[in-house]
Amino acid sequence: MDIAIETINLTKRFGDLTAVDHINIGIRKGEIFGLLGPNGAGKTTTIHMLATILKPTEGTAFVGGYDILSESEKVRRIIGIVFQDTTVDRNLTGFENLWVYGKLYGLSGSYLKDRIVELLRFVELERWKDVPLRKYSGGMIRRLEIARSMLNEPEILFLDEPTLGLDPQTRVHIWEYIRRIREEKDITILLTTHYLEEADVLCDGLAIIDYGKIIAIGSPNELKSKVSGDTIYLKIAHEDGRKIDFFMRSIAENLNAKPQLLRDSRVMIVVPNAPQIIPQIFRIASETEITIKELTYSRPSLNEVFIKLTGRSIRDESGSIMQLMRLRRAIRFGRR
Numbered sequence: 001m002d003i004a005i006e007t008i009n010l011t012k013r014f015g016d017l018t019a020v021d022h023i024n025i026g027i028r029k030g031e032i033f034g035l036l037g038p039n040g041a042g043k044t045t046t047i048h049m050l051a052t053i054l055k056p057t058e059g060t061a062f063v064g065g066y067d068i069l070s071e072s073e074k075v076r077r078i079i080g081i082v083f084q085d086t087t088v089d090r091n092l093t094g095f096e097n098l099w100v101y102g103k104l105y106g107l108s109g110s111y112l113k114d115r116i117v118e119l120l121r122f123v124e125l126e127r128w129k130d131v132p133l134r135k136y137s138g139g140m141i142r143r144l145e146i147a148r149s150m151l152n153e154p155e156i157l158f159l160d161e162p163t164l165g166l167d168p169q170t171r172v173h174i175w176e177y178i179r180r181i182r183e184e185k186d187i188t189i190l191l192t193t194h195y196l197e198e199a200d201v202l203c204d205g206l207a208i209i210d211y212g213k214i215i216a217i218g219s220p221n222e223l224k225s226k227v228s229g230d231t232i233y234l235k236i237a238h239e240d241g242r243k244i245d246f247f248m249r250s251i252a253e254n255l256n257a258k259p260q261l262l263r264d265s266r267v268m269i270v271v272p273n274a275p276q277i278i279p280q281i282f283r284i285a286s287e288t289e290i291t292i293k294e295l296t297y298s299r300p301s302l303n304e305v306f307i308k309l310t311g312r313s314i315r316d317e318s319g320s321i322m323q324l325m326r327l328r329r330a331i332r333f334g335r336r
Helices: 043-050 072-077 094-104 109-122 138-149 168-185 196-202 220-224 241-255 274-287 302-310 318-332
Strands: 003-014 017-023 026-028 032-036 058-063 079-082 156-160 188-193 205-210 213-218 230-236 267-271 292-298
Touching: 003 043, 003 188, 017 043, 017 213, 026 188, 032 043, 032 168, 032 196, 043 058, 043 156, 043 188, 072 079, 079 138, 094 109, 094 138, 109 138, 138 156, 138 168, 168 188, 168 196, 188 196, 196 302, 205 220, 205 302, 213 220, 213 302, 220 302, 230 274, 241 267, 241 274, 267 274, 267 302, 274 292
Parallel strands: 032 188, 032 205, 079 156, 156 188
Antiparallel strands: 003 017, 003 026, 003 058, 205 213, 230 267, 230 292
C-alpha cells in the first residue's frame, strides 16, 4: 500500500497550549482523507505543519515520501494548498491572479498561459478570466483558489475548510470539483472540515480530531458502525437529580440500553429500533414522574459517533472556540 502522507507523533504547542497532540495517521495515495472536528480542534495547525508553514514542536511527518523537517523544499514542490481564509487580490482579474501565483512557482511563458487556461476551463471560470475578482461570488473565488492550488501540478492537495461560509448549493458544487480533481488528476487530497455531511459524502478515510487528539479513525461507514442502531434524544423538564438518575436506571434495566446524559442536559439512548422503543420510554417517564419536553431520533451519523466519544455534539463548539481564540493569540504574539 503506497502512503502519500504519514505523521509520526506530530505535535505543536504554542506556549502552554497544545494545539496538536502526538497524532499518527497514514493516508493512501489517491484517496480523499478528511480531518473532521469542531473549530479549534487542531485541523488547520496540522495542515500548516504538513505544508511546512509551521514547524512541529515534536514528531515529524512524511509528505510524498519527504520529511517535512529535513526536506521542506521538496515537500513544497509537490503540494498545493487552499487556505481557510481567502488569499486572492480582488483588484486583479482571475487570469492575473493565477499568472502572479504561477510566477512564484517559477512558471512562465506559453506553458503558464496554457496551464491557466486549462485550469480556468476545469473550474468553469474561463469566460470570467478577465473580470476583476471584486465581481466574483464567494463560490467563484473558491473555485479560482482551487485552480490556483493546482498550477504546479501537485501530487498532494491540502484543502483547509474548502466550503466554509458558502451556501449549501455552492458547497455541493465545490464537492463536485473536489471529486473531479481526484478522479481526473489522480491527486491525493487532505481536507479539513467541521461539516458532517461534507466528511460523509467526500472522504474515503476520516480522522475525528478534538482538542488536538485523534479520537477515532476509519472510513465514514466504519466510524458510524461504532454506533449501532437508532439514537434517541430526550429533552426533559428540569427535575430533581435523583429523579433523573432513577429514570435513567429504569431505562437501562427495562430497555437493556445505556442512556447517556449529555453536557446540554439532554439524554441520549441508543436502541435497535426507535419507533418500537419510544412508547416504552414514555411509559417509564410516566412511572418515574419525568416530563419529556421533546423527543427526536436519528439513524447512525458521524455526529452520533462524536457524541459517543466526547459526550457532546460536534456543533457544540463553545469549548473549542475558547481554545481557538487562545491559539490565535499565541500565533499573533509569535510563540512558535
